[in-house]
Amino acid sequence: MPEGHTIHRLAQDYATAFLGTSPHVTSPQGKFSDAAALLTGSELTHTEAHGKHLFLGFRDADWIHIHLGLFGKVNFGKVNAGDAPAPPPTDTVRLRLANSTAYVDLRGPTTCALITHPEKQAIHDRLGPDPLRADADPHQAYRRISRSRTTIAALLMDQKVIAGVGNVYRAEVLFRHRIDPYRAGKDITPTQWDAIWADLVDLMHEGVRNNRIDTVRPEHTPEAMGRPPRVDDHGGEVYVYRRATLPCHICGGEIRTADLAARNLFWCPNCQTP
Ligand SMILES: [Zn+2]
Numbered sequence: 606m607p608e609g610h611t612i613h614r615l616a617q618d619y620a621t622a623f624l625g626t627s628p629h630v631t632s633p634q635g636k637f638s639d640a641a642a643l644l645t646g647s648e649l650t651h652t653e654a655h656g657k658h659l660f661l662g663f664r665d666a667d668w669i670h671i672h673l674g675l676f677g678k679v680n681f682g683k684v685n686a687g688d689a690p691a692p693p694p695t696d697t698v699r700l701r702l703a704n705s706t707a708y709v710d711l712r713g714p715t716t717c718a719l720i721t722h723p724e725k726q727a728i729h730d731r732l733g734p735d736p737l738r739a740d741a742d743p744h745q746a747y748r749r750i751s752r753s754r755t756t757i758a759a760l761l762m763d764q765k766v767i768a769g770v771g772n773v774y775r776a777e778v779l780f781r782h783r784i785d786p787y788r789a790g791k792d793i794t795p796t797q798w799d800a801i802w803a804d805l806v807d808l809m810h811e812g813v814r815n816n817r818i819d820t821v822r823p824e825h826t827p828e829a830m831g832r833p834p835r836v837d838d839h840g841g842e843v844y845v846y847r848r849a850t851l852p853c854h855i856c857g858g859e860i861r862t863a864d865l866a867a868r869n870l871f872w873c874p875n876c877q878t879p
Contacts, residue, residue, distance in 0.1 A: 606675050609656050609769020610812030613737045615679055616654040617813070619661060622681060622707035623649045629703045633694040640719035641700070643667070649702075656735050656768025658728060661702075668725045669700070674715025681709045735768040736805040737813065743802040750790040750798065757793055758786035759866040770805065773839065773846045774812075776871045777820035778804055780844045785879045786865065786872050817841040825854045845871040 630645040632638045644663050651662030659671040673679070684691050684706055691708035694701050700711040711717060720728075733749070734741035746767045750760050760766050761775040770778075778801055779786050784793070793801075812818050817840040826842060827834040835842055844854055849862035849871060858875040 606771060607657065607673055608771035608774055608809075608812070608818070609654070609735060609737055610809045610818070611816070612654040612657050612659050612673070612769070613809075613813045614816055615659055616652040618681060619649070619659075619702070619709065620652040622709060623702055623704060624652060625649070626704045629701075631694070631701045631703075633696050633698040633701060637700050637717050637719075640669070643719065644669070654735075654769075655729055655738060656732050656764050657771075658732070658768075660725060666722070668720050668722070670716055670718050670720045670725065670728065671700075671711065671714055672716035674713075677714035678712045679709060680712075681707065683707055732764055732768040733766045736802065736809050737769055743798070746802070747793075747795065747798045750793055751795075753790035755790055756787050756865065757784060757790055758870055760790045762866045762868065767805075769809065772868045772870075773818050773843065774805060774808065774820075776846045777818070777843055778808065780873060780877060781820065781822075783877050785877045786870055788879065815841075818843065818846075820844060821854065830854065845873060847871065 625648065627646050627648045630641045632641040644667060647663040649661060649663055650665050651660070653660045653662070657672060661669040661671070682691060686705070691703050694710055697712050698710045699714060699717050702709050734743060734745050749766050750757070753760060758775055758779060761770050761778070762772070781804060782797060782801055784797065808820055819841045821842040821844060823829060825844070837847055839847070845860050848860040851860050852858065853860055853873040853876060856873065856875040858873055860871055860873055862869050862871050864870070
């Protein structure tokens, strides 16, 4: 499942290609046809992300709510003046936006729905603060964390507590702060939480810029350590994510993995002490 930085990047990419234009909106697959017919030719006035939820606003009134889930994919294409028009969409495309310079196809999302402003607000209200949003309040997350006996690793994955953090960022940020992933939320101090939050803000903004997750500090890059770069389809240099049984970049000990909150957790038992 994509993490929050991917969805914020998509919000930027939709804006770059379509904001202020009135794209042709279609649903070749058919499941979004009625809504597409209502929206087509209307101006795209907003794009926004909150955690793993993407919102496309039309004519300051209607919103498309998109959640990619596990299988959703978005593909952008350019259309150059004088060239052939955008290629015809395949019948797996749930939502296509197209204007004179670009098109974008959405396939396989968990959610693609036309919603009203109050319905959109209800989605924001049930999500925790998102480190990538300017309006996020980290204390809102800490109020829940500091009262919870649940592990911090599970709390970081709970979108009601904090929105946008997925399996990679949770493992990496806990490593960077040397916090045992099994520590209970109530045992995380305010100082530790402030540091975790500030780090997530920085790391996730970098993730939006680079469109990938890098979490190693300058002294632990392949160049600085004279080690080969990581080979993984997620790209990016990380400390623990998917590095089970490999040596820790800091202590040389073995990185471990276990199931936590239905996802594989990765950590270094030497560096991350209880
Ligand atoms: Zn270590």
